[in-house]
Amino acid sequence: xxxxxxxxxxxxxxxxxxxxxxxxxxxxxGNLDDLTFIADSAYDMLIIExxxxxxxxxxxxxSLQFLLSRKRIAAQANLQADxxxxxxxxxxxxxxxxxxxxxxxxxxxxxxxxxHLNTVEDAQAAMVAARYPQVPGVADFEPQGERxxxxxxxxxxxxxxxxxxxxxxxxxxxxxxxxxLLMGIVEEPEGVKNIRDILRDAKGIGAIWAGxxxxxxxxxxxxxxxHPEVQDNLxxxxxxxxxxxxxxxxxxxxxxxxxxxxxGFRIIITPPEKTTLGLAEGRRISGR
Numbered sequence: 543x544x545x546x547x548x549x550x551x552x553x554x555x556x557x558x559x560x561x562x563x564x565x566x567x568x569x570x571x572g573n574l575d576d577l578t579f580i581a582d583s584a585y586d587m588l589i590i591e592x593x594x595x596x597x598x599x600x601x602x603x604x605s606l607q608f609l610l611s612r613k614r615i616a617a618q619a620n621l622q623a624d625x626x627x628x629x630x631x632x633x634x635x636x637x638x639x640x641x642x643x644x645x646x647x648x649x650x651x652x653x654x655x656x657x658h659l660n661t662v663e664d665a666q667a668a669m670v671a672a673r674y675p676q677v678p679g680v681a682d683f684e685p686q687g688e689r690x691x692x693x694x695x696x697x698x699x700x701x702x703x704x705x706x707x708x709x710x711x712x713x714x715x716x717x718x719x720x721x722x723l724l725m726g727i728v729e730e731p732e733g734v735k736n737i738r739d740i741l742r743d744a745k746g747i748g749a750i751w752a753g754x755x756x757x758x759x760x761x762x763x764x765x766x767x768x769h770p771e772v773q774d775n776l777x778x779x780x781x782x783x784x785x786x787x788x789x790x791x792x793x794x795x796x797x798x799x800x801x802x803x804x805x806g807f808r809i810i811i812t813p814p815e816k817t818t819l820g821l822a823e824g825r826r827i828s829g830r
Contacts, residue, residue: 567813572601587626630655643671650699659726665744713746729753741786
C-alpha cells in the first residue's frame with residue numbers, strides 16, 4: 543500500500559479542494575509586529591515583500607521564525623504551514639537572476655511571487671530555477687531543474703529530513719505531489735496578450751495574480767487601478783485562468799470581496815486595515 547500523501551502547503555491543499563484562499567497581501571520583510579499579527583490571524587497565506595526593498599535573506603530567515611507557532615503545530619498535529627509564507631522576489635524573469643530564486647527558497651518559504659510575468663520564456667526561467675534536478679525518466683522530468691542542493695535550512699524549517707524535503711519541494715501542479723507554489727503576477731498588457739500561452743506551456747506556474755497597479759501605469763492610466771480598461775484586462779486574465787483550470791488571485795478591499803468571489807477569483811488578497819478611530823474622534827471633539 544502506498545503511503546498517504548502529506549500536503550505541507552496549506553494553500554495547495556485548499557486549492558485542490560476547490561476552496562477559496564485568503565491572503566494578507568504584502569508584509570515588509572522583517573516587520574515583526576505585522577508578521578506576528580498575521581501569524582495569529584486566520585489568514586491562509588502571506589506574501590513577504592522583497593521586490594521593492596533591500597533583498598535581505600537574514601531578515602527573511604528571522605521573519606519566518608516569527609511565523610512559527612508551536613502551539614498551532616501541536617493543535618494541528620501535522621507539519622502543514624499555517625499561514626503559508628511566500629516571498630515576492632525581484633523580477634527574476636527579466637533579469638534572469640536565478641540565484642534570487644534559489645536563495646529565497648533555501649530559507650524555507652513555500653512559494654514565490656513572480657512580478658512582471660509576460661512570456662512563456664519568463665515562466666520557464668522561473669520554473670527551472672525553482673526545481674531541483676529531476677530523476678531521469680520520471681513523467682514530469684521537463685523542465686529539468688537547476689536549483690542547487692543546500693540541505694541546511696529549508697528542510698529544518700519544514701520539519702523534514704533533507705531527502706523528505708527534496709521529494710516534497712517540487713512545483714505544483716507540474717508535480718501533483720509538489721508543495722512549492724509559483725504565483726506569477728500578470729501586470730502588463732504584454733502578459734495579458736500571452737497569458738493563454740503561459741498557462742498552456744508552463745505547468746509549473748500554479749497560480750496567477752491579476753495585478754492592476756503596474757497594469758494601470760503600463761496602459762497610461764498612472765496608478766488608476768479602477769480604470770475600466772485596467773479592470774477589463776483583469777477579467778481577461780481571470781477568463782484565461784478559468785479555461786486552463788489555474789487559480790487566479792486579485793487584491794480586494796472588504797467591500798470588493800463578495801464581487802471578486804462571485805467573479806471566480808480563487809485567491810483573495812485582502813490586507814488587514816489599520817485605523818485611527820481614536821485620533822479621528824479626538825480631532826472631531828477638539829475641533830481640529
